[in-house]
Amino acid sequence: MNRTIRVLLADDEPVILRGLKKLISWSTLGLDIVGEARDGIELRAMIESCKPDLIISDISMPGYSGIDIIREIHQSGRTIKVIFISAYQEFAYAREAVQYGALDYLVKPVNTGQLEQVVTRAATLIRQESQEERNKEMLRTYERRNLSVTVEEQLEQLTDGNKAAAVTLARMGNTAITRYASICVIETDEYSDQPSRWEERERKLVEFALSNIIKETVDERGNGYVFRKGERFSVLLQHEQLAEPQQWMEDLHHKINSFLKLQVTIGIGEPVGGVEEAAESYQSALKALRFRYFAGSNRVISYTEEQAAVSLQAAVLPGIQSVQSGITEALKSLDKELLTALTAELLDNVSLLSGGSRNQAVSHVYNAIIQLEADMADFGVDAGLMNQGGKPLLETLADAPAFSTLRQEFAAVLLRMLEQLGCRAAGKEMPQLAQVKSYVEEHYAENITLESIAALVYMNPYYFSSFFKKHTGQNFKNYLTEVRMDHARRLLLQSDLMVYEIADRVGYNNARHFSDMFKKQFGKLPQEYKQSVKH
Structure with a gap:
């Protein structure tokens, strides 16, 4: 008969x-x-007096923390099993506990099923102290692991298109007779198109927790199997009703968001008539997952939703040119309200026309901008295709992490074009130039930048640079330097101020840099220039 296992609780x-x-x-x-x-002090003392086989403890307590306790157990070589209870925000703390040999951890609030499952596992491990029992458990563990690996290998082969794997799974008793089968693919949004924000050990702990909650949810429903393909978790669902995968995955998504505080996107594949056709469902699940760029991340996306968008492509194409022509006319007439409405319509059409392809969306938007700039060439409009000192517009568009960002970039280009047209239509360019020169004359001693002076006249810095050079024949930076040097020369000849004082008064906080600029402007250093004029 199995001996009673001694348990010590701490919280x-x-x-x-x-x-x-x-x-x-x-x-x-x-x-x-x-x-x-x-508390931790009482727990430490009771370990000595109670001789427990199993400790179930809060990970964070006064006196000694759970980490302190398990570190001592680990260093002493005792065989006491430890299960921690923690809040989610102590996730990193729990990770350290696992490193020191904690058997498991439970996230508060603990439910009956979780506690019973973990305690049962702990009890089984403790009872393996007898050699005979240990050997039996090792054999059972080997058989379970071998079966699990075999099932996962067959599911991977099945989704790669090997229909023979379906026969093998059926012989192993791992498939059911249902009307439909669907593959769902789960991807953590932190893994997609960007470096992971987790260190390797933390990442493994996150994946462990994610794997557990996926398996628990699928097991509760029945007729489902979880397996890995690359970075993603995949689920084979066998079901009777077409709506079941959506319901199951919405439930899973809610649990992952709520309990793990992770953002994941789940792609639901097209239902197929049998497990042997799972490869088709898997490929459609990947397409649904890629549609995240348009639909938004951290949500459940079905293949039927993605297909509904793709099926509208043929209907969209004829009207997209008409909308673009309307945008050109709205720009010419400076109708901002109409421009906003047509821009939204155009981008909605682009989303549909792209068929779930990110590259297609970027290409359509960039081509639309090129066409608009060509249409407005007679008006001298610059769409900023080649940004001065920054990334080319095409690169900026390609770097947009989601279609919503691409929309913002496109709207910003149209707004810039509208502002340029507005300036020309109202004949404001010369008054604006006079405003800039007047401001520089009054504030030349201050920190004036291209960005700040462009903002003064409500222009994009790149457009302002072009605007200023067109009307003055020189770069704004050179103009500012000339103004400062003219004032510096006046102070040099008409006062007894030291060179560093003059530098400060005309906007230079470095006297040496000022002297170099003065020499570049007038051919001599300040003192040399002053002496030459006196003689």
Whole structure:
């Protein structure tokens, strides 16, 4: 007969201790609660007096933390098993506990199923102390692991198009007779199109937690199998109703968001008539997942939703040119309200026309901008295709992480074009130039930048640079330097100020740099220039 396993509970919240004692039938599982500690100091002492086989403890307590306790157990070589209870925000803390040999951890609030499952596993491990029992468990573990690996390998082959894998799975008793089968693909949004924000060990812990919650949810429903393909988790669902995969995945998505605080996107493949056709469903699930660029991340996307968008392509193409022509006319007439409405319509059409392809969306938007710039060439409009000192517009568009960002970039280009047309239509360019020169004359000693002076006249910096050079024949930076040097020469000849004082008064905080600029402007250093004029 199996001996009773001694259990020690520890938590600084009495209500948690009471809850743990009542949550499951400890005696039925062959366990006996031999003590309750309310802080780390008491727990440390009771380990010596109670001689527990199993400790179930809060990870964060006064006195000594759970990490301190398990570190001591680990260093002493004791065989005490430890299960931690933690809040989610202590995730990194729990990771360290696992490193020191914690058997598992439970996220508060703990439910009966979780506690019973983990405690049962702990009890099984503890009872393996007898050589005969240990050998039996090792054999059972090997058989279970071997079966699990075999099933996962068959599912991978099945989704790669090997229909023979369906026969193997059926022989192993791992498929059911249902009307439909669907593959769903789950991807953590942090993994997609960007470097992971997690370190390797933390990433493994996150994947462990994610794997557990996916398997628990699928097992609750029945007729489902979880497996890995690359970075993604995949699920084979066998179901009777077409709506079931959507319902199951919405439930799973909610649990992942709520319990793990992770953002994931789930692609639901097209239902097929049997497990042997799973490869088709898998490929359609990947297409649904890629549609995240248009639909938005951290959501469940079905293949039928993606297909509905693609099927509208033929209807969209004839009207897109008409909308673009309308945008050209709205720009010419300076009708901002109409421009906004037509821009939204054009981009909605681009989304549909792109058929779920990110590259197609970027290409359509860029081509639309090129066409608009060509249409407005007679008006001297610059769409900023080659940004001065920044990334080319095409690169900026391609870097947009989502279609919503691409929309913003396109709207910004049209707004810039509208502003340029507005300036020309109202004949404001010369007054604006006079405003700039007047401001420079009054504020030349201050920190004036191209960006700040462009903002003064409500222009894009790149457009302002072109605008200023067109009307003055020189770059704004050179003009500002000339103004400062003219004032510096006046101060040099008409006052007894030191060179560094003059530099400060005309906007230079570095006297040496000022002297170099003065020499570049007038051919001599300030003092040399002053001496030459006197003689």
